[in-house]
Amino acid sequence: MRLKEKITEALLQLSAIFSVLITVAILYVLISESYFFFSRVSFFEFITATEWTPLFTQKSYGILPLVTGTVLTSFIAMLVALPIGLTIAIYLNVYASPGFKKVIKPVIEVLAAVPTVVYGYFALMIVTPFLQGFIPGLSGFNSLSPGIVMGIMIIPMISSLSEDALHAVPQNLREASYGMGATRFQTAFRVLVPAASSGIIVSIILAVSRAVGETMIVAIAAGQQPRFTFNPFVPIETMTTYIVKVSLGDVVHGSLEYQTIFAAGITLFVLTFAMNIISFYLKRKFQEKYE
């Protein structure tokens, strides 16, 4: 019996260590490969040059066009997901009857279960042609359409996690507010949202991370032309799209072209990692405030 306990403990420990090891291994590959990259390309050029043409004969290694591509699509996605997601969360928590909420919440979560490749084709084949009806200059590949579709995809992340956060606000605070003569609307915005703000902010940051890391939708519908622009109507390329393109292509392993994907990869990693840290910090800060 004693032995069985020990074995169980060892197995559990092993699986915990295993996941840490994998993270370390990924980091090691990312850092070592990009170390080679940065020993051949100046870091200053990497972060300031506005052209990204490592696969052309006229090479330039400025990551900015890929960063703006990612930022632009993610920003459009958040413009869609944030207001709709928060509205849904507040509606479900404050206005909807418990029975309705029980049915509708899982239905909304289905949005997140649709394979992203389906979303990608939806953006390319349906949303873009539809938008072209209103916006004459819109290219077949652009950041607007995949941005909107990506926003739809991450709505449930914001609505579900924010609703969970609102739900966790103690019932007696709601009663206090209603008892003072507050309407549902006033209670939602003066008491519930502030009290649930840490959870809501964390849901937003997770959604942004998801948008920044999203690959398939932008690879299919946003184009593959790195362009230093914030114009949502023209083809662009995101960091993830570039990585996919090069990984699938026939560049020689170990070449500088090959190492560019690790440089893009580590930039992406730094971005999402920074957001994780911010969300961790915010969570702790607000928790302290409300305890």
Place this chain on the structure above:
Amino acid sequence: MNRIYTEDVSVFYGDNQVLKNVSVSMENNTVTAFIGPSGCGKSTFLRLFNRMNDFIGSFHKTGLVSIDNTDIYKKDINVEDLRKKVGMVFQKPNPFPKTIYENVIYGLRLQNISDKKILDEAVETSLKRAAIWDEVKDKLTKSALELSGGQQQRLCIARTLAVKPTVILMDEPASALDPISTSKIEELIFELKKQYTIAIVTHNMQQAARVSDRTIFFYMGDMVEEGDTKMIFTNPKKELTQQYITGRFG
């Protein structure tokens, strides 16, 4: 005319009847205590007067609940206005996670009052009336959650007073507090009844005897007996009341 009365009020949660044909009245500027064992319907009865039961999906009622000669359940009643007039203090102190100052003026903010002078004045008078001004006047910008439980409850009373209600409902306001805080709340109730009509639900028989002018005894959804507190506690008419106040059940 009595400010508050009910006629033949029955309350149901789905098929479950929790109050049966209750007709009572409460006089102005008195404290009325609702007593009875757990589950007797006294809290439900209290929450009829500011329509807090409305949030329970299966709730419905029959009969008349009248405040100031108005049926508060008739169609065109503005429930938010009703709740400004009929304030409530809850069992567990429930200040908002905001500053003491913001807590007191919450109800005024709801009415979009932003004149600093009016707000400052409301904070001072309300906190004074709730007998907590001296304890918090130097830390109005501190979080209300830093106060002790008893102070939080008096802050909640101040918050209720700030919107100038005429009726105050108290749902076991001292049950989560220590004896010293409890006696402070009781003194406060005694002061407040000069200006407000107060209804208080309590489990504590001594408390009912100490603070109330009239007492209503509930049992299993029935209103068993109502009368002057002194009468109820010294010479109850019903056998059941006698048994309850002497602690033979409950």
